[in-house]
Amino acid sequence: MSNTIRSPELEISSILHGGIHHPLLRSWQANGRTLTKSMFIYPIFISDNPDAEEIISTLPGQKRWGINKLESFLGPLVKKGLKSVILFGVPMKIQKDAIGSAADSPETPVILALQLLSKLFPQLLLVIDVCLCEYTSHGHCGILSSLPNPTHSDQPTIDAQASAERVAEVAINYAKAGAHVVAPSDMMDGRIRTIKLGLMRSGLANRCAIMSYSAKFASGMYGPFRDATGNAPMFGNRKCYQLPPNGRGIARRAIRRDAAEGADILMVKPALPYLDIISDCAQIAPEYPVACYQVSGEYAMVVAGAEKGIYDLKAMAFETTEGMVRAGASIILSYFTPQFLDWLGEER
Numbered sequence: 542m543s544n545t546i547r548s549p550e551l552e553i554s555s556i557l558h559g560g561i562h563h564p565l566l567r568s569w570q571a572n573g574r575t576l577t578k579s580m581f582i583y584p585i586f587i588s589d590n591p592d593a594e595e596i597i598s599t600l601p602g603q604k605r606w607g608i609n610k611l612e613s614f615l616g617p618l619v620k621k622g623l624k625s626v627i628l629f630g631v632p633m634k635i636q637k638d639a640i641g642s643a644a645d646s647p648e649t650p651v652i653l654a655l656q657l658l659s660k661l662f663p664q665l666l667l668v669i670d671v672c673l674c675e676y677t678s679h680g681h682c683g684i685l686s687s688l689p690n691p692t693h694s695d696q697p698t699i700d701a702q703a704s705a706e707r708v709a710e711v712a713i714n715y716a717k718a719g720a721h722v723v724a725p726s727d728m729m730d731g732r733i734r735t736i737k738l739g740l741m742r743s744g745l746a747n748r749c750a751i752m753s754y755s756a757k758f759a760s761g762m763y764g765p766f767r768d769a770t771g772n773a774p775m776f777g778n779r780k781c782y783q784l785p786p787n788g789r790g791i792a793r794r795a796i797r798r799d800a801a802e803g804a805d806i807l808m809v810k811p812a813l814p815y816l817d818i819i820s821d822c823a824q825i826a827p828e829y830p831v832a833c834y835q836v837s838g839e840y841a842m843v844v845a846g847a848e849k850g851i852y853d854l855k856a857m858a859f860e861t862t863e864g865m866v867r868a869g870a871s872i873i874l875s876y877f878t879p880q881f882l883d884w885l886g887e888e889r
């Protein structure tokens with residue numbers, strides 16, 4: 542018996558180890574779908590207390606920032622390669638009302654932040670979340686109809702047209718204040734088209750993109766965000782306008798619809814439990830950049846497990862995020878962005 546052929550029973554196609562024995566060989570297995578700093582958008586909470594730097598207990602490591610703190614907070618991150626932020630308003634002092642008037646009042650913190658950040662960091666891509674829930678007295682993402690909900694008396698009925706029009710008005714005011722990208726998370730029917738037409742009529746369509754939260758599910762993973770922003774609904778829930786977690790088909794319809802209505806970028810949210818939807822999105826709309834949002838609860842879950850010693854934080858942050866990229870995302874909204882700016886600058 543010859544020693545040169547040690548495993549004649551193995552087929553040539555059985556051999557995988559040869560392709561992964563060196564770090565560079567392993568990195569090539571990504572087929573170019575590899576994480577880079579420019580994929581990340583960092584979510585930032587903007588307080589209406591200008592000097593705020595407040596810890597958010599359920600969102601470890603993240604804070605509510607006053608606009609006076611933004612330069613010293615973001616400056617070092619921009620130096621490390623931060624390319625984009627998404628802003629969320631956290632109004633503590635303002636008057637909330639039925640239509641969320643404070644969302645785009647001239648002194649609302651996100652408008653001040655957009656104006657300031659455009660001056661401080663002209664290269665930074667400014668994305669802004671567009672929704673009413675932080676500013677409405679009822680805490681819902683749209684405008685409510687006076688009609689009772691036909692199936693659940695404890696649930697709201699949405700006035701779809703009034704909602705889309707109000708959301709578009711807010712989006713256009715954010716674009717005027719310097720947003721490069723408006724990202725409607727309200728999930729009202731028809732809002733992408735209404736926003737796009739509004740941008741066109743205002744002469745803003747060629748300098749403001751729409752990143753649609755196209756497939757946003759009614760998830761249990763928004764809890765820390767709701768603590769951070771105080772946007773929990775006063776009654777009922779968001780199941781009449783956010784997608785049901787079992788709904789792969791309606792998610793595909795939502796993606797197609799938002800593309801047809803004028804979205805420039807399509808988003809799936811949350812990310813980790815919805816990798817199939819990310820993959821669907823990349824296949825349904827291959828002409829569009831696909832974004833996904835690793836939401837507050839996913840982030841808190843990864844951090845909590847690491848704190849319990851279940852796994853290594855960095856390894857798990859990479860593994861979860863690489864899953865999203867593998868599924869088809871090329872843009873990641875992540876609370877891990879500051880760490881990735883360090884990690885992706887290191888030798889791995």
Ligand SMILES: NCc1[nH]cc(CCC(=O)O)c1CC(=O)O
Nearest residue numbers: 672726727762763766836837838
């Ligand atoms: N329109 C509100 C909004 N915009 C972004 C998030 C979630 C982000 C996160 O959990 O990190 C939510 C939560 C919600 O629907 O209550």
Ligand SMILES: [Zn+2]
Nearest residue numbers: 672673674682
């Ligand atoms: Zn909302």
Ligand SMILES: [Zn+2]
Nearest residue numbers: 692693696781
């Ligand atoms: Zn309902």
